[in-house]
Amino acid sequence: MKKFDIRNIRVRKVSVDDLDDRMLLINLYATQAFTFIIGLVWVLFQHQNLFHMFTPPKELSFVYWGAGLAAAVILVDLLISRFVPEEAADDGGVNDRIFRKRPVWHIAVISLVVAICEELLFRGAIQHAIGPYWTSIIFATIHVRYLKHWIPTGLVFSISYGLGWIYMQSGSILAPIIAHFLIDFIMGLIIRFRRES
Template sequence: MANQVDVMRKMTKKEITRVFFIQNGLLILLGIGIIFISTGILQWMKELSFAWQPICWAVGLALVWAAINIALDRVLPERFTDDGGLNKLIFKDRKPLDILLLCVLIGFTEELIFRGVIQFYFGFWASVILFVLVHFRYLNKVYLLFNVTITSIIIAGLFQFSNQNLISVIMFHILFNFIGALDMRMRYQNGGGVAHGEERRR
């Protein structure tokens, strides 16, 4: 983790953005490739439903879970919430529109893979476990591991009980990440962090 942060410290904001686009672009191609090989993209899309009710549920859940996360970040000691400084490197000096674009890219890509492919074909717990493992920088932090696990269960549950409405989980992921990232950006720029606005966040 430290090596990843050290490498990113030497990169410009544009270079970090380029890495995100390349990584997520490759994941999107991988997901589409799996769908084509298995059932075909048209058949896959027919089996997914679209409805406003689960999308509204997704927005509500994202707002509530983001608010809980922000509240916890303000009361927990830094040792529980520090991810090595990676989030600070990514979000501190970005404009809100840049953050939104990153959140859209990440939310779309991760949900296409973890819900649209893994959960769609391999089930609830496969998507939950693999989602947690991909966020490997949290694995040695009890609180962060718990947090990302609960987040993964919430998203997988939303997908499961919304008749596989992929749009709803994408909306949840984007909104949840965007609110959290804006909160981090505000506190980083004010010289604050997680606990009581005085310590460094993640």
């Protein structure tokens, strides 16, 4: 049996174009699982009640907060894409690679997984500890593919702050989860069917 030597491990930079579709999905789901685990552990260390956090309130206002923010974000994004050159909003082709060949059901699954995992960590855990402003800075920073251009970076920061704001206004983490899901799902459908046509 060959002996394992840690000095033989080599790290190299990989672009999204170097990944095949299978590896891209594995990377996406592994990242979300990691995000979920960190969020779950952090929430438990904060002594928050996870079941209470995900229990829908009696009033449906959280749905309106989520859908309203999603509609506003999609409208702003469509206006930006209409008037701003494509290279100024370039994310390196990641979203295009993720959504362009997916069936609608898979776009919905990806959007739901990302919404739950990221909102548990960012709104449920981090915002609970440091507030919406610094949470939004961290959120924008981890979406590193947008940092090359100020427009998508500002948009990601603004979306994150909006998600934090509706979380505080509605009192339910379900509001930002709904908004995050709808934003990703609708933008995924736009990418999917724009590329198809």
